[in-house]
Amino acid sequence: MRKNSHHSVLVVDDEQNNFEVVEFILFTEGYELNYASSGQEALTFLEISQPDVILLDVMMPEMDGIEVCRQIKAHPMWRYIPIVMVTALNSKEDLARALNTGADDFISKPVSPVELRARVRSMLRIKQQHDALESLLKEKEALLEKQAASLQLRQDMSNMVVHDLRNPLTVIIMSCGLLKLTNLEEKQLNKVQQISQAGNRLQSLIDSLLMMAKLESGKFLLNLTEVNLSLLGKAVVQDFHAIATQKKIEFVSHLPEPDHQVLVDEILLRRALDNLLSNAFKFSPENSQVTLIIEDSSSSTIKIKVKDRGPGIREEVKEKIFDKYEIGNIIRGVSQTGLGLAFCKMAVEAHGGKISVDSNEPNGSIFTLEIPTKILSVKPLKYNII
Numbered sequence: 001m002r003k004n005s006h007h008s009v010l011v012v013d014d015e016q017n018n019f020e021v022v023e024f025i026l027f028t029e030g031y032e033l034n035y036a037s038s039g040q041e042a043l044t045f046l047e048i049s050q051p052d053v054i055l056l057d058v059m060m061p062e063m064d065g066i067e068v069c070r071q072i073k074a075h076p077m078w079r080y081i082p083i084v085m086v087t088a089l090n091s092k093e094d095l096a097r098a099l100n101t102g103a104d105d106f107i108s109k110p111v112s113p114v115e116l117r118a119r120v121r122s123m124l125r126i127k128q129q130h131d132a133l134e135s136l137l138k139e140k141e142a143l144l145e146k147q148a149a150s151l152q153l154r155q156d157m158s159n160m161v162v163h164d165l166r167n168p169l170t171v172i173i174m175s176c177g178l179l180k181l182t183n184l185e186e187k188q189l190n191k192v193q194q195i196s197q198a199g200n201r202l203q204s205l206i207d208s209l210l211m212m213a214k215l216e217s218g219k220f221l222l223n224l225t226e227v228n229l230s231l232l233g234k235a236v237v238q239d240f241h242a243i244a245t246q247k248k249i250e251f252v253s254h255l256p257e258p259d260h261q262v263l264v265d266e267i268l269l270r271r272a273l274d275n276l277l278s279n280a281f282k283f284s285p286e287n288s289q290v291t292l293i294i295e296d297s298s299s300s301t302i303k304i305k306v307k308d309r310g311p312g313i314r315e316e317v318k319e320k321i322f323d324k325y326e327i328g329n330i331i332r333g334v335s336q337t338g339l340g341l342a343f344c345k346m347a348v349e350a351h352g353g354k355i356s357v358d359s360n361e362p363n364g365s366i367f368t369l370e371i372p373t374k375i376l377s378v379k380p381l382k383y384n385i386i
Helices: 017-028 037-048 065-074 092-100 113-164 168-178 186-217 231-246 264-283 340-350
Strands: 007-010 032-034 051-058 081-085 107-110 224-228 250-256 259-266 289-298 302-309 354-359 365-372 375-377 381-385
Touching: 007 017, 007 037, 017 032, 017 113, 017 302, 032 037, 051 065, 051 113, 065 081, 065 092, 081 113, 092 259, 113 231, 113 375, 168 186, 186 264, 224 231, 224 264, 231 264, 231 289, 231 340, 231 381, 259 264, 264 340, 289 365, 302 375, 340 354, 340 365
Parallel strands: 007 032, 007 051, 051 081, 081 107, 250 289
Antiparallel strands: 224 259, 250 381, 259 375, 289 302, 302 365, 354 365
């Protein structure tokens, strides 16, 4: 039985007798031998079938072996086929030309049977290693594609579920609004208000999740409008005034003058600020301080800082804290989803900006947003304390 019947060798030589010599030498190896009498015939053969090794004569009329080798190695489907140049040339310059065109090995005429068999076996080992690696890469690529498709399906289903939550949640919020108009006792009214507040927080979370899905998919289009940074800052401060009072935290704001206008997506920017301030108040202890600073660091960049007096962010997780579901410090009794900072990062990067976190000595964190934007007008900073 021929032990190597699954391996094929293409012999390219304009002399039929030379092929017969090679055939005789390799007969015991059991290779499938194919013959091409010219360079063009060899190229035509490769269009139909690809051998494992090519034995290529250098000295041929019309198209010599060096040109054939160059064309084969330039072809993306053939370049990995090992080529052994068979040559009667002995000068180092001629051998260098053959190797420079991409030849993998060479053998001199007259051909030594022992040497020819050894060189073909060597080339076959190289080809087998390449084929095994290519097969492994294709398997991994197919697995990654399958995993990506499965992940995309899960994400799409999750987004649809989140989207469908909006309808029943809207009913809950509207029903709370109607109940507030009825003659409820104080205790009952407090419970309705708690349900309404929880519903509004859940609505905000759902909106953030859906917006994150759009940002991740690259299908979110920024709605750039002229935004008055002072009015935006005042609205944020007003909304967090009750939380600051309840937690006994001093809320300090440094805002631009009223005429300070920029071009940004107001909804994205406002939601990012809400997330940062929610975290700041969530993690800062009573009788501490939270600071909001909105300023412009140049004529084309606005800089927003949120400072807190919480436990701070460990140095080893500062790079990961903006990834989805990453949590810097686990605080007992504090709800942490790991989505708020991820949304902030997406919102800022959608504007072409960046977000970073630094330590707020002696304790706490400073989150900084830097957003490139067209400044429509600039005024000195105004300082407010609530």
